[in-house]
Amino acid sequence: MNFYWAKDTTYLDTRLDADQLDRAKYAEFLTNYLESFSGSSQVFNLNAEWGAGKTYFLKRWCQSISDVHPATYIDAWRNDFSDDPLLTVVGEILKTLEKYPNTKVEKNRATALRTTGRFLKQATPALIKGVVRTYSGFDTDGFKLEDFDDFSEKLMSAALSDHSKKSKDLEDFKKVIKAWLKEATASGRSQLPMFIFIDELDRCRPTYAIELLEMVKHLFDIPGLVFVIATNTEQLQHSIKAVYGQDFDANRYLKRFFNRGFTLKKPRLSDYIRSRRSFYAVASGFHTALMRTGDGAICMQTEDDISDSLGSIAEFFQFDLRTTEQWLTQLYASFLEEKNKNKYFWLCLAVMSAIKLHDENSYQQLFHKSYQHKWNDKPGLEVVRSTYSDLQVAAGDSLKKIEFSVTPKHLGSQEFDNGTEFDGTLEYKCEVSVLAFIIQLVSFFDERQSFNKHSSIAEQAADVYRRNEVDTWARKSFCVNLAMDYFESQIGTKKINYCSLVELASDLE
Known part of the structure; x- marks a missing residue:
């Protein structure tokens, strides 16, 4: 068996990228565990949230063991157009066993x-x-x-x-499958158990999902067969309740079908972002384009700085992996055009796109003047806080930092609020919370706001973090505002361009 997942591969006409999340070790561990049940039947539940990479994991796992164990992969969702899950499962099992020429x-x-x-x-x-x-x-x-x-x-x-x-x-069917498995493994080229991987069950029609579980449990309790059924178990419980009623104990019901369970751990989003092909797309230069935007005035030192900052934003909005992938794809599309790489500050696009994915209504209220009357004349800061108060608590301070450097060489000399002169030729490292950056972004888009860019933002950031380091935050906030000043001076009054890019991934003006 080959659990070396460090290279790209193709399985069932699906391109599978190199494993950047170090998940091969889980497949190897589970294989060793399930091999111990070669003399019995097992139904094993692999639990993970939507977008956590279950399909990638199952396909790569199936491919890794297929040279030693009879193994097949079944996409239940693609087959639930049929009224009978038995057709799908029997068909795939027979197709796999027919590959062994030494059998009858x-x-x-x-x-x-x-x-x-x-x-x-x-x-x-x-x-x-x-x-x-x-x-x-x-x-x-x-x-x-x-x-x-x-x-x-x-x-x-x-x-x-x-x-x-x-x-x-039924007894004859079980006997023939058991005998066939014995024939298939008699030569020593393969060994028991046979693995049947069933994916996307939680996305199927509730009645189809229940019938498949019933069928697997009662028709396929055959020694030498191991079923690995991947689900978002919480979502599957909702599907079961849709059939049997909201007071039905779906958790207890599922325990009737699964002998064992394993939860696929969600990776840190910064690690997940680093693993995505769209992030490291060499042809587009996406990751390198983000390292310097605003004509080089705003920069990141390394690619890891970018992925860590993107990860902080995604964690703040509590994105799952699938939503994170959608968000990355949109940012990737935004920077396909060469003119956009210097014209736009990528961090603004990233935050605006994240807000839109998180809550369309909030995005419209924050960035479109035609919607801003819904604020009921509340200061923009209060709107942001009320909109994201739960996120602010849930994300945690350690997960919502953005770091970048500013070289405001085009702006000349400036002064901090404490009177210290700022030399515009130097590069200053800036650290700011996601929430504080959203506040500044809203102040830029809403002309009614009276935020003092060089002091009040620092005080607001300090309040967000419940700290007393106002002077430290003033210096950090000052760097952020120089960056904001720069891209404001570059695009003048065409602030709507950012909205066009966020909404259509195309600069229409």
Whole structure:
């Protein structure tokens, strides 16, 4: 087995990037654990939130063990157009076992199909007609129950007989799969157990998801079969409650189906950002474009500084991995055009795009004048605080820092509020909270605000952090404002360009 995931690969026509989140070790650990159940059947739940990389993990895991274990990957969501999950699971299992030439393929396949045919939902109407015709002696066409007093007795007898046949077929099906697995592993080229990976179950129709779990538990409790079912378990519980009612104990219900469970840990978002191909797209120069914006006046020292700052923003807004990927893709599109790389301050675009993804209504209120009457004349700072108060608490101070350097060479000499002269030829490192930066961004877009750019912002930032380091914050805030002054001077009154870029990833003016 090959758990070296440091290189890109392709599996099932899907490009899988190199593993930047060090998750191969989890697949190796779980494989070793599940191999111990080769003599029994297991249904294992891999739990992770939406966008946490379950599909990548399952496909890479399946590929890694397929040279030693019979293994197959099933996308349940792509197949829930069918009313019967049995068709999907049986089809994939047979397709995998047929790859082993030392097995009695035709005989095993015919037996498996014959014995499972009775369990297909599509076959039920025809079976009922056949049962009635066989055991009652009457044709069902034009049949009326009131014509036959003894019909109920005969139908019950027929149903019991059919149930007996189903039980025998079920045992025959399990025997043929067990024998087929034994044949497939007899040569030593592969070994038990066989792994069946089922993905995206939580995205399926609730009834389909429940039927698949029931079917796996009752039809496939075959020694040598291990099912790994990936779900957002919390979301799956909501789906179950949609069928059985909100008071239904969905958590206890799921424990009936899963023997074991494992939660795929969510990575730090800065690490996730570093792992994305869009971030390191060499052709576009995306990551290098972000290192210097505003004609070089605003810069980041390293690529890790950029990913850490982006990660701080994403953590502040409590993005999951999928939302983070959408956000990165939009930023990537924004900097495809060469003219945008110096014209726009990437940090403003990043924060504005994040606000829009987080809450469209808040974005409209903060940056579009036609919506600002909804503020009810409240100061912009209060609007920002009321909008993001919960986020402010949840994110935590350690997760909402942005660091960058400012070289305001175009602005000449300036003074701090304490009278100290600032030499515009030097580079100053700036650290600011996400919330404080949002406050400044709003003050730039809203002409009604009367924020004193060189003192009150520092006091507000100090209040946000509950610190008394006003002078320290003044210096940091001063650097931020020089950066804001610079991009304001570059674009003049065309502030709406930022909105155009955020909304369409295109500079329309």
